[in-house]
Amino acid sequence: QVQLVESGGGLVQAGDSLRLSCVASGRTFSRNVMGWFRQAPGKEREFVAAITGSGRYTLYADSVKGRFTISRDNAENTEYLQMNNLKPEDTAVYYCLAGPSVTSLTMRTEQAYEYRGQGTQVTVSS
Numbered sequence: 568q569v570q571l572v573e574s575g576g577g578l579v580q581a582g583d584s585l586r587l588s589c590v591a592s593g594r595t596f597s598r599n600v601m602g603w604f605r606q607a608p609g610k611e612r613e614f615v616a617a618i619t620g621s622g623r624y625t626l627y628a629d630s631v632k633g634r635f636t637i638s639r640d641n642a643e644n645t646e647y648l649q650m651n652n653l654k655p656e657d658t659a660v661y662y663c664l665a666g667p668s669v670t671s672l673t674m675r676t677e678q679a680y681e682y683r684g685q686g687t688q689v690t691v692s693s
Contacts, residue, residue, distance in 0.1 A: 569593035569682050571663045576687030579653055583691070587648040589663030589684060596620070597641035600669035603648045604677055605659035605689075612662065616648060617674035626674050630656075653691045660686040 575587040587603070602617035616627045616637040625637050631650075639646040646663060666681035673679035 571665060571682055571684035573661065573663045573684045573687040576661060576689045578690045578692065581654055581691055581693050583653050584649070584651045585653065585689060587650065587661055587663075587687060587689075589646045589648075591644045591646075591665060591682075595641075595644055596665045596667075597644070599665055599667045600671075600674055600680075601639060601646040601663065601665040602669070602674060602680060603637065603646075603661055604664060604683075605657075605661045606686075607656075607659040610659075612677060614675040614677070615661070617669075618646065619671065624671060626671075628675075650689070653689075655691050655693045658689060658691050660688050662686045 570592045573589050598620040603615040604612050605615050606612040614628050618625045618637045622639055634652045636649040663684040664680035669679045
């Protein structure tokens with residue numbers, strides 16, 4: 568059974584940093600795109616960042632570019648999201664997604680990913 572388990576969320580103040588982790592089990596995603604999406608209260612889930620299997624190509628939403636960094640450790644079957652200079656508008660549940668069908672053209676599309684974790688809450692106070 569494939570599982571994606573996120574961790575690292577919490578309550579922080581504006582300007583602080585957090586590092587989210589997502590550990591995959593049940594299969595390896597070392598050759599697959601992995602991504603992060605988030606859902607704020609009352610809003611639809613939105614793309615945050617994604618990374619190819621090799622880690623050479625990354626993609627970010629404009630709202631987080633320059634503040635967030637996505638990375639991965641294929642030996643550990645884990646991806647990370649380093650979030651710096653957090654803002655209250657970053658408050659959301661953050662989800663880890665992965666799947667063998669995602670391409671560089673569909674990285675922003677949630678429906679392209681086959682697997683999703685349960686999410687971790689990030690709350691940023693002003």
